[in-house]
Amino acid sequence: MALRFYNTLTQELEDFHPLVDNTVRMYTCGPTVYNFVHIGNFRTFTFQDILRRWLSYRGYELNHVMNVTDVDDKIIINADKERKSIEDYTALYTKAFFEDAAALRLQQPEHVSKATEHIPMMVKAIEELTAKGCTYTSEGSTYFRIGSFPPYGKLSHNDFSGMRTGARVDVDEYDKADARDFVLWKARKENEPAWDTPFGEGRPGWHIECSAMAMHYLGDTLDIHAGGIDLVFPHHENEIAQSESITRKPFSRFWLHSEHLHIESQKMSKSLGNFYTLRDLLDLGYQPETIRYLLASVPHRKKLNFTFEGLKAAAKSIERLRDFELRLASSKLSPGRNEELTERSEAAIRQFEESMDDDLNTAEALAAVFEYVRAMNTALDDNLYLEENRWESARVLEVFDSVFDVLKPTQSGGELNDSDIEAKIEERNQARKARDFKGADAIRAALMEKGIVLEDTKDGVRWKRK
C-alpha cells in the first residue's frame, strides 16, 4: 500500500507523492512565543515530527519550514506587563520552546522563520494583493477583501454566502467592510512595534506571515501544510485566500491537521487554564520520552485524552520495549538462525510500515511491535531464538525507534556509573556463592535504593536503571 494521508481539503485519504523531484516541501504553523507552550501544543509538534520522520523513512528529502510568531497582540500586552522589550520577551519563550522541543526529541525543521525577520516578504505579498484589487484600507489598516476570493471556505467547508453583506460591520476595534474580511496590516498604535511600509506604519496580521514565509522558502505550491485542527478556520483558510489570490495556483496540495489533546474531556488550552507544560510534567518526575510516547501513540486525527494513568501506562510501555532490548543484548544464544523468526521479523517491519503508511496510524504500528516482542520473548523462553536472529530483532527495534525515538533513556545519570554497579553485582554474586544471602540482599537493597534494579536470570544477573 502506498503512503497516504487524509487531506482536510478534499476530506479524503489520498496517495502522497511530492510534486517536484524527491523533496517534500512542507510548512507547519509553529508557536506564538508569548508564554510556555503546553503539552497540547506539543501534541501537534510531535505529530509533525512523526510526519517528518516517516517521510524521511520513506526516502524523501525534506524542506520543512516552521514559523515562530514573535509579534502579536498577546506578546505586546504581556511584554508590556513585564516591562520588557518585545525582543527580550520573545527570546525567553522562543528559547524555552526549542529546549522543550529538544527534550521531546523533535527534529528541527530545515528552516525556522521568525515573523519579525520576514517583514519585507509580507510587505511584498500585501502589495501584490493590493495590485490585484484584493485589499482595502480602513483607518490606516489594510484588509483582505474576502469578496474577491470566491472559493473562500473550501478548506473548512463552510458556506459563507449567508454572511455576505454590503453593510459595514463593526467587529472588534477595527472597521471592516465585511465581517469575514481579515486584517493584513495593522495600523500603528501608541507604544506598539511598527514597521514603515508604502501602505503605512504598522505591523503584520497573523495570517500574512505564514503565506509570505511559506512562499518565500517553498515556492507557490507546497506539498504539505500542517497544523492543529483549530487553525483550519480562519487561519489556514485565510492563508489560502492570500496565497492563491497572489499566485492563482493551489497553495498546498495536502492539508494535514492534528486533533486536540483533551483533559477531562475538554480541549487543553491556555484560556481554560487546564494545561500542563512539559516543565510541569518533568517536575513531577516524568521523563520527556514518556510524554513523547503518549503524544505519539494515538493517531493524529483522534482526540487524545490526557490522564496521569495514561502517562504511567506510556512509561510502562517504553519499559517493556527496553526490557526486550536488554534481554536481546544479554541473553546467551545458541548459534544458528531460526528461519521462522526471520520471517516473523520481516513481517513485523512490514506491518509497521503499512500502518504508518496508512495516514500515520501509530496505534496500529505499535501493536505490530508489541505483538512481535511477545512472539520473540516466547521464542527466547523456549530456546528457539538463535544467535543469528539477534540482529534481525535489533533491526525491528531500530525501525520502530527511528520514528518513535523513545528507547534511549534521557537520564544516563545517577550517582553510580556502570563499572561501580558491575562491581557491586560481582560482590553480591560472591556473597550468594558463599550462601551469605543476608549480605547479598543488603547489596541488592542498596542498589535498589539508588534506582538500580537487579534481575537474576538463568543467563546471570541483569540490571537496569529504574
Next chain:
RNA sequence: GGCGCGGUAGCCAAGUGGUAAGGCAGAGGUCUGCAAAACCUUUAUUCGGCGGUUCGAUCCCGCCCCGCGCCUCCA
C-alpha cells in the same frame, strides 16, 4: 443554527461487511535461596440506543441520545 470529529473491556485505544489489535491496570503461572524484576497465560458472546439494507453489521444507511471542536485569538 452551520461545518467537522467521536462514543469499542476498569483506563488509553486499533480495526473490519463474516463474527473484536495493542498497551496499562487486574487475575493466574514460570523463573528464583528468598524476593524483586522479567517473561508467559488470561480478561469485551460484544463495539451509545432504535430501526433498515444484507445470508450475515461493531463496521453501510436513517433516526435518536451523549461528548468534543471550529464558526473571535487558539496546536
